Amino acid sequence: EPEVTQTPSHQVTQMGQEVILRCVPISNHLYFYWYRQILGQKVEFLVSFYNNEISEKSEIFDDQFSVERPDGSNFTLKIRSTKLEDSAMYFCASALSGDTIYFGEGSWLTVV
């Protein structure tokens, strides 16, 4: 069964450093997403991406965040200058038609 894959599974970074989280969505999917889950809290929407542009973003997704689909298969989330409060599990997701979203295993980011 096709699945969304994410790398790295874990990353520890120093505050102020740039981080890139990578995702390979399911191959024929058209909608791409990033969500995050701070430890012990609910899963929160960050951004959705369709037709090579951001279609929707949350208040969390400020100027420190950016997304890119550089080569038609990868979908990346960049955090420009990490803060302690960015520590979370980041989930990539994709969907064919936008009504059923499939999630990856997550990338656990720890900012120290």
Next chain:
Amino acid sequence: AQSVTQLDSQVPVFEEAPVELRCNYSSSVSVYLFWYVQYPNQGLQLLLKYLSGSTLVESINGFEAEFNKSQTSFHLRKPSVHISDTAEYFCAVGGVDTDKLIFGTGTRLQVFP
């Protein structure tokens, strides 16, 4: 705006007992409803979904959920749970006017032998 309420943060239950995990939502537009499961140290897996049609939907591992529009609920049920069902269960709502999901706070199902 949409929101999801999962009233129970934890549900302890003995193996082979029935269980119901409650989910209520609010939305001003037609909704899609989902249950996702997160096993320890794993990602989110889609358990079942309601998009349209029959209000009773089932998963391959014996869970079912019923969309009740009048009560704005989408409770998850299983008539007989297994130890392996121990996990965090998240209810989520999407809508026809958005491509994002709003998640509830989750319910931790703990199945005891």
